[in-house]
Amino acid sequence: MIGDRKHDLVGVRANAVAVIGVTYGYGSREELQAEKPMAIADIRPRSGIWSWNGAQTRRPSDRCG
Numbered sequence: 001m002i003g004d005r006k007h008d009l010v011g012v013r014a015n016a017v018a019v020i021g022v023t024y025g026y027g028s029r030e031e032l033q034a035e036k037p038m039a040i041a042d043i044r045p046r047s048g049i050w051s052w053n054g055a056q057t058r059r060p061s062d063r064c065g
Contacts, residue, residue: 002041003027009035 001012004025009032012019021032024043032040 003037004032006031006035009037 001008001017001019002022003009003012003019004022005027008027009019009021013035019037021027021029021035021037021040022043023029023032023040029040029042
């Protein structure tokens with residue numbers, strides 16, 4: 001699952017599901033890091049660039065066509 005708040009990560013973990021935090025939402029990076037998700041995706045809205053644990057890439061939809 002993907003979550004942008006502490007509550008998302010806590011709830012998912014309680015159900016033994018893998019979770020990834022995303023910074024495009026309401027929570028801060030620090031809030032997400034405190035819950036130790038598998039990874040954190042830094043997403044800048046409308047820029048077309050995602051940073052996945054430090055490695056930048058284009059949105060998947062931008063690679064097609």
